[in-house]
Every structure is written in C-alpha cells, then in structure tokens.
Amino acid sequence: DAKTTQPNSMESNEEEPVHLPCNHSTISGTDYIHWYRQLPSQGPEYVIHGLTSNVNNRMASLAIAEDRKSSTLILHRATLRDAAVYYCILASSGSGYALNFGKGTSLLVTP
C-alpha cells in the first residue's frame, strides 16, 4: 500500500484556518485520499475524501496537488472541538479500499 507522511503535531489558534499537510508521493492513479479524525477514546470520524479534484463539505476542504503527490486538509475556522488526531489515508482498490492508518497529525487548538 502507498504510504502517507504527516507532521506529528500542529498547533492552531481558535477561529483561525488550519492547513494540515499530507505527502503521498507513491500514490497510484486509482488511490483515493481519505481524511479521518479521532478524539481520545473514540472511534475515528470521517472528514472528507477525494480522488483528483478539490472537495468541499461542511466540515472541511481538501486540496489535492495537481500531481496528486500531496494534499492538504483545510479547516476554515478551527474550534476547540477540532482538537484531534487527523489521519490522511490512501484507499486502494487492490486492498478493497481498506483504510490503513498511519500515525496522523495531532492538532492542538488553543483559545
């Protein structure tokens, strides 16, 4: 499976935008880019996913580089409830689109 690389941690001020980067230089043409987040002692929560085009939903935006070797999750206005571990995952048809989690980015939001 193609791997992703994320910073271990990031910090943001409340009500400011947050850009969470993800590198996936070995992505294949049919791999989907998924983002999930997890709060302590809870199951992960879906955030957004995309293939080639940028995506927007009520939670976040996903900006995908033209060569697809990197992507950025954008939280437009961080709140304290957005503090979580964010996982960038490549879902491959070869593995039945199973989600293999890496270490993720721990986002700290300060008031």
Add this chain to the structure above:
Amino acid sequence: GAVVSQHPSRVICKSGTSVKIECRSLDFQATTMFWYRQFPKQSLMLMATSNEGSKATYEQGVEKDKFLINHASLTLSTLTVTSAHPEDSSFYICSARGAQAPTEAFFGQGTRLTVV
C-alpha cells in the same frame, strides 16, 4: 452520517476466557466490515476485513484462530477474542462500509477490553 453501533463499550474479563464484541450498522447495509485494534498512544492497526457471507481476510500477524470474526448478515459483525490474555487488552474498533466503495467508512465507538 450513518451510524455504527459497537457493544459493549467496555469489558473486563478473566484471563483464559472468551469475549465477544458486536458491531452493527443501524441504518445501512454494511457490505464490508473492518476490525481494528489500538494500543495506548498508537494508531489503529487493521486486523481483518470481512465481507458479508464470506470468511474474513486477516492481516499478516493476526491469529485467525484467536480473533474469530463472523459477518453473517449485512448489519452485524462479531469479533470474538478467544482465550484472552492480558496482552490482548486493547481498544477494539469496528468499521463498516456500504456497497458503494470507496466512499467513507463509518466507525463504531470502540470497545475497551481489559483482561485481568
């Protein structure tokens, strides 16, 4: 979003006994279910993938005779930890996806297993 219910949320069992964890998709048909294990301060580790009516596919290093997975219906999958030992203590999480992969997967709230 869709709801996946996992039960129990917390269980303590004696060493050598078996524990069953249930995962239900409440408002959609889960063609595929996934089981994960998460140790403290670590990421989720995929244990197995199961498709309804088929045998589960286990990840390398996961003992299929120890972690029995049943996915007999489109709304229910179970994970049974057999002959549990203290090293099996972990946070177990299930995930379910409908037929339209690769759309999002929905996760249960997790089960905290403690083996004493």
